[in-house]
Amino acid sequence: MAKSPKGLLKPAREFWLGITGALDLDVRDKALLILAVGFLDRWHRLDRLIKETGLAGPDGRPNPLLKEWREQAQSFARTCAALRLPLDLSDVQARPQGRRYRGAYGPRLTIVEEEVV
Numbered sequence: 001m002a003k004s005p006k007g008l009l010k011p012a013r014e015f016w017l018g019i020t021g022a023l024d025l026d027v028r029d030k031a032l033l034i035l036a037v038g039f040l041d042r043w044h045r046l047d048r049l050i051k052e053t054g055l056a057g058p059d060g061r062p063n064p065l066l067k068e069w070r071e072q073a074q075s076f077a078r079t080c081a082a083l084r085l086p087l088d089l090s091d092v093q094a095r096p097q098g099r100r101y102r103g104a105y106g107p108r109l110t111i112v113e114e115e116v117v
Helices: 010-022 027-053 065-083
Strands: none
C-alpha cells in the first residue's frame, strides 16, 4: 500500500488508502489516482467553504464557488472512469477492461519523423 500524498483531508486520504490497499496500480494508474485524490480533496475543501458562506451571496446570486465545486466533482468522476475502478474493491478481478482514451481525453501527441539528408 502506497503512502498517501501529504496534506489531504480525511475523505481523500481514505479513498487513496482504499484504492492502493485493494489494487496493484501501474505508473499510469497511480498518476491518475494522484489526480483523482487531488480533485476529491479540493471538492471537499470547497464544500466546506460553501457550507460556511452559503449557496447564495448577499445579492442573491449563486455563490461563485459553486462553479468550481461542480468542476472538481466532474473532474474526479472522469478521472475515476479512466482508472476503471471496480464497483466492489474486494473483487479485484472485476476491474473493467482497459480502453483507449477518446474525444477530449485522447492523446494529442504525434510522432514526427525527420528526413535525414
